[in-house]
Amino acid sequence: MKDANRVEFLELNINGFVIYPTLVWDSQSAILIDTGMPGHVEQLRKAMEKVGVSFEQLTAIIITHQDIDHMGGLPEILSNTRKELLVYAHELEKPYIEGTYPLIKTDLSRMTKEEIDALPEEMRKLYAHPPKAKVTHTLSNGQVLPFVGGIQVIETPGHTDGHVCLYLQQSKTLVAADAMYCVDGMLGGPHEPTALDIETARQSLTKLLDFEIDSVICYHGGICKENVSVQLKKLTKKTIKK
Structure with missing residues (x-):
């Protein structure tokens, strides 16, 4: 008999900006999917506890x-744990997370003076000195991580080149990250203003139709459980241009 796992989406309210990292665990492993904003590690710790x-x-x-x-x-999570944690990300995202390249969407060199001046001082400082941390393992499409009943990697580029969704095989939960968003239990997306390549992001959604999904956790909006397969089919028809 498989060891049953638990899946929770953690609500973090950062000055009115609400996000939902995912925590999945069983008696053997505990996996955190995404980590929130810098400077809010205590809020994340309390949500997990x-x-x-x-x-x-x-x-x-x-x-x-x-x-x-x-x-x-x-970086703050890694510095607040005594053991060495495994850190996974897609190979295309690794150099940005490790600081080899600046984070694309917060790179001040890509912004106009007007855009920079419009940023709050705290954000300008953060963008100028973004967080960075070592990625110990890279992810690829179809890979299944041997944790909590199996976590399958689905490459869903568009929002960023190396964006991935994660399918929790035992609970049939899709962790959608920013491939979609959720409003009042209804799926939407991709979010055009924040996507690097909106057409690719839309095409990526079709990959999700191959999975039996009971619920979707979106980083922006939380969980969707109602008629997920029907919603996904409608969403792909709506967003994919023929």
């Missing part, structure tokens, strides 16, 4: 892509 998991129980962290609200808390 509320469901009964501590930083010290973590086995691995999976970063779905390079955006600062997804990987920003990673």
Whole structure:
């Protein structure tokens, strides 16, 4: 008999900006998917402890892509644990997360003076000195990580080149990251203003139709459980241009 796992989406409210990292665990492993913003590690710790998991129980962290609200808390988590954690990300995202290249969407050199001046001082400082951390293992399409009943990697480029969704095989849960968003239980997306390549992002959604999905956790909007397969089919028909 398989060891049943638990899946929780953790609500982090950062000055009104609400995001939902995912925590999945069983008696052997605890995996955190995405880490929130820099400077809010204590809020994340408390959210995890509320469901009964501590930083010290973590086995691995999976970063779905390079955006600062997804990987920003990673360095602080690593510095607040006594054991060495496995850190996974797609190979295309690795050099950005490790600081070899600046994070694309917060790279000040890509912004106009007007855009930079419009940023709050705290954000300008953060963009000028973004977080970075070592990625120990890279991800590829179809790969299944041997944790909590199996975590399958689905390459879903468009939002960023190396964006991935994750399929939790035992619970039939899709961790969608930023491939989609959720509003009042309804799926939407991709989000055009934040996608590097919106057409590729739309095409990526069709890959999700190959999976039996009971629920979807979106980083922006939380969980969707109602008629997920029907919603996905409608969403792909709506967003994919024929």
